[in-house]
Amino acid sequence: MSFQKHNYAKSLLLTALLSASSAFADTVWLNNGDRLTGTIKSLDAGYLVIETAYSGNVRINFNDVKTLSSDTALVVRDTSLQRDYRAKLVAAEAGTVTLNGVARQGDAAEPVSQAVALDSIKRVVRPRPFLNEASFSGRIDLAASQKFASTDTKDYTLDSHAQLRHGMWRHRLGADYTRSRENDTDSTYNYGAGYSLDHFISRKAFWQGRVSYRRDQVEDLTRQVSYGTGPGYQFWDDELGSFSVSALLNRVHYKYKDGYSEDDYAASLRWDYVRYFMGQEIELYTRGEVLRSFNGETDFAINGEVGTRYNVNSTLSLYLKYARHQVSGSRSGLNQSIYSTGLGIKW
Known part of the structure; x- marks a missing residue:
């Protein structure tokens, strides 16, 4: 009985660790039902790059993405090249994503929390911190x-x-x-x-x-x-x-x-x-x-x-x-x- 309890406790701990690690990871859901977790690096010319712990950098055709989310704010530019966003990505309905952050157009900036179509996003870049660790x-x-x-x-x-x-x-x-x-x-x-x-x-x-x-x-x-x-x-x-x-x-x-x-x-x-x-x-x-x-x-x-x-x-x-x-x-x-x-x- 004590052996079973010990295994049960280990299983709970492992589940908690996995849940914690995924909670602080970016996530990409694909149209075929697959899901990838890691760190979103960039989106450019129709290809999304996400760094995973198990496969390194994975390139995904952005047309295959259903929705996605990020743990931190990313720099997002729309296809009209008129607006830049500094926002977190929040998973939404298929073909859309919610931007929570700040939108900039010229010198003007305003808070934003809205769902946008994935095909309206031209580029995503992960900003590098000015002051960082070695x-x-x-x-x-x-x-x-x-x-x-x-x-x-x-x-x-x-x-x-x-x-x-x-x-x-x-x-x-x-x-x-x-x-x-x-x-x-x-x-x-x-x-x-x-x-x-x-x-x-x-x-x-x-x-x-x-x-x-x-x-x-x-x-x-x-x-x-x-x-x-x-x-x-x-x-x-x-x-x-x-x-x-x-x-x-x-x-x-x-x-x-x-x-x-x-x-x-x-x-x-x-x-x-x-x-x-x-x-x-x-x-x-x-x-x-x-x-x-x-x-x-x-x-x-x-x-x-x-x-x-x-x-x-x-x-x-x-x-x-x-x-x-x-x-x-x-x-x-x-x-x-x-x-x-x-x-x-x-x-």
């Missing part, structure tokens, strides 16, 4: 190929980016490595790393400090070192992507293969853009820096990349990327274009 994310892109013919060719590419965010601070670290060999002779061999620290003054404005290093074992320009500081602006940062720019005053150092070195001050413009489509399945991105020297022999420099990515799931992706490294001036500079495709790993 969060760490990153990605590594890998590509390698080897060809045996009249000439033996080996190509290796590695590119990594990591970000740590806590409170008013954001740390970003990036590193890359590229090497191409033909018959044991390097045709391309370079690597570099960069670190930036952002301190947010407001929700969008921040002050940035940055240092970068690049080494080349083949070209005449063998080393580039830059460090600088300046203001930046975060236009947006949510589940559908992010876009930020910064303008820096830099101190740059160049060293050449013949031993000549050059130091100068320069101004630079940096950018970082990411946009997701098709329920975060497709990703377009570009990041880089354009630098202009004030009075040195080196006039102009650019380090940047642009690419697209197919996200197989929340961890693995396939990417295609073009990277550009160029330094122009009166001395022998640098002019590299690198195309790569491979596998990406995200955490």
